[in-house]
Amino acid sequence: MNKAAGDGRATHEPSRRGWFARLLYWLIVLAVWGVIAVMGVIIWYAYDLPSVDKLSAIQRKPSLTLLDYKGREIARFGDVYGEPVQASQLPKHLPHAVVATEDRRFYSHFGVDPIGLSRAMVTNLFAGRIVQGGSTISQQLAKNVFLTHQRTLKRKVQEFLLALWLEANFSKDQILTLYLNRVYLGAGAYGVDAAARRYFNKPAAKVNLAEAAMLAGLLKAPSRLAPTRNLKAARTRAAVVLNNMVAAGYIDAGTAKAAKAKPAGLRRGRAGVSAQPARYFADWVMDRLTDYLGPTERNLVIRTTLDRDMQAAAETAMMRITGPSARKQKIGQGALLAMTPRGAVRAMVGGKDYGKSQYNRATQARRQPGSAYKPVVFLTGLEAGIRPDATFMDKPITVDGWSPKNYAGKYRGKISYTDALAFSSNSVAVQVQEKVGRDEVAATARRLGLSAANPRHPSMALGVVETSLLRLTAAYAAFANQGYGILPHGILEVRDGTGNVLYRRQGAGRGEVARPWHVAEMNRMLEVTIQRGTGRNARIGRPAAGKTGTSQDYRDAWFLGYTAQLVAGVWLGNDNGGPMNRVTGGGAPARLWRDFMKAAHKGLSAKPLGRAGGKPLGRAGGKPPVGRPSENLLDKLWRSLGSSGDARPGQGRDLNDPANREGQ
Secondary structure (H helix, E strand, O other), X not given: OHHHHHHHHHHHHHXXXXXXXXXXXXXXXXXHXXXXXXXXXXXXXXXXXXXXXXXXXXXXXXXXXEEOOOOOXXXXXXXXXXXXXOHHHOOOHHHHHHHHHHOOOOOOOOOOOHHHXXXXXXXXXXXXXXXXXXXOXXXXXXXXXXXXXXXXXXXXXXXXXXXXXXXXXXXXHHHHHHHHHHOEOOOOEEOHHHHHXXXXXXXXXXXXXXXXXXXXXXXXXXXXXXXXXXXXXXXXXXXXXXXXXXXXXXXXXXXXXXXXXXXXXXXXXXXXXXXXXXXXXXXXXXXXXXXXXXXXXXXXXXXXXXXXXXXXXXXXXXHHHOOOOHHHHOOOEEEEEEEOOOOEEEEEEOOXXXXXXXXXXXXXXXXOOHHHHHHHHHHHHHHOOOOOOOEEEEOOOOEOOEOOOOHHHOOOEEEEHHHHHHOOXXXXXXXXXXXXXXXXXXXXXXXXXXXXXXXXXXXXXXXXXXXXXXXXXXXHHHHHOOXXXXXXXXXXXXXXXXXXXXXXXXXXXXXXXXXXXHHHHHHHHHHHHHHHOOOHHHOOOOOOEEEEEEOHHHOEEEEEEEOOOOEEEEEEEOOOOOOOOOOOOOOHHHHHHHHHHHHHOOOOOOOOOOOOOOOOOOHHHOOOOOOOOXXXXXXXXXXXXXXXXXXXXXXXXXXXXXXXXXXX
């Protein structure tokens, strides 16, 4: 038995050894070929490495200078570069904050940190998402200077090779110096010195510990964490950096606690952060710049339609209305837009605080205009032959099972067509719409540049169709200019840095969208609205016309109005659509409009609103012709472009299309 067992082991052991030998052989073969393949990939990508000459030259992005229509500078945009700094000459806490957070083993690895990379892989694996990076400072410098930010195998291999090259040719302090001078830190600031000047109005050599921690914290997500955009998030991240410095042994816990107790804050100054006015307008203009020029890397000087004085007046008026007193009225946000009767935007406020929200409520938000839509209905009635002194019964009515209610349930009985608009009768507005036809009202809206996607419901007369302040103000401009459709625009001329003209606006418009005699009648009716109607709070001591608007449950409050020189619209409400505390268009919006228009017209002579030269008005002069203007080619183009409704951010080509040019 023992011999048999021994013979069994003797027969199995050689076969087992043979199996292990074959496995080892093929593992060695695979390893060799794997190394050859990896080396081949490295050599292939190394052959295509970018030139290292970029290391000595900073590639600056083009700058944009915006001027108002009088040639006065209103804003300057572009990357900011500070003075070159040496890591050894900075306060120690600044490079320490960067190293502790971005690459704690910076002084001990050879450009690539296998330990740090392995730790990041394990951390991300357990987290189920990327929460920690494994790139060293040398790798980040290689990526920022030489490579794109695309996440590809080629870029990663080249980043690895360039990091090794940097380590072989430069000392650690030299690499850190290059990194601190080139890294992006948000708000257009490249390098720690530029960021220190942008955020703290001081050079990097003078930042304290809390400020150094904030700068280092921005490296994780510079655009999102920039203190100009989100100071709270920047401070939270700075606290994390201070903890990292404690863990790395650069500071003790007491020092970190003291720095957290006095976090860094923004310091405004000539070289630091500026509360640049007209930021909403500047964003709107720059978003449309490529429509005119296409991509360009040249420095540009853009002469806009803005009036710097009017813009200041608009921002002051908005601040006054949406300040602390607005809390009782639950007014969370507001927007104001002013333009010439030909569509040149003179002032734009897209919200009460650009620093907290860059969402432009003047151009991007779409809300229900309420009774501010009624001039569309009443113009349609004029075109159908209804006279301003025609009478209606302001009374409860029911249409298709729906019963519109007047504000506060008040009805005036027998009332003129003019007074029905002036006192904003919902009952009469619906009666007029039903008399002339809902399709006719929708067609008028399209001609005026409003949404073509109007609901065919009787409530359309009461402004349930969502629109933007930009479009609604542009529609009222047709009343101010005797019936011509306009294209709101913000750019007059673009030159490059050497003065060459790249674009200049030419004169052309959408043509006539309403007969001048019908517009003249609308002017007189809307004048009455301000003189003794719902818009009494908007009286400015000179000829002006306008209309109030309030959506259901006080969610939106509007005032749209104009003089012979300027058209302006105001919206107040809340971003979440929540109701305000009984704020109507005739209240805060009308007062805001009044305050702005008084300031905007300072020094201007009073002019009467446009009249239909020579055309008969009212019964005293005979009945004017009834009907609508015929569409021209540009008007059809406008309708086709606007057929899908109001423009959203980045769409609105019909609002500022170089193909549809119009004079200032």
